Amino acid sequence: MGSRIRENVKHFFECFCEVVPPTADKEAWIIQQYPDKYKDEEVLKAVPKFAYPYKFENSVIQHYSFVLTDLESKWTFGFCRHDPRSETAIVVLSYLPWHQAFYKYV
Structure with missing residues (x-):
């Protein structure tokens, strides 16, 4: 089995x-x-479920990530940002596992 990164x-x-x-x-x-x-x-159907996996209240900016696997076992990384001053979450999807870069970007 080869790499799961594209x-x-x-x-x-x-x-x-x-x-x-x-x-x-x-x-x-x-x-x-x-x-x-x-x-x-x-992938688009799954994004909202991972952006809001459960009901929560936040008082600070939260960052987290998730990984989706396709039928060929390749990964798509999702990077989420919840800001308590915003009514929405930001999600960036990438094939690159660059967590630190995306947390600075989002």
Whole structure:
């Protein structure tokens, strides 16, 4: 079995998403994304669930990451940022496991 990190990555990030938290009657959802043409629907369906894995109150900026694995066992890294002064979360998807770089970027 080879590496799970993709080869020939051409972009720093693949997709940027802004995610609205869940409400009493609706699950979390992506309110906007860049680029609009990002086509991996399975990844986009999973992003809101990882951005808001449970209901929580935060009083400080929180950063965390998650990893999604595709059918070919390749990884997509998600880097989340929750700011208590914002009503949404920022999620950046990348094929690069550069946690420190993304925490500075997001």
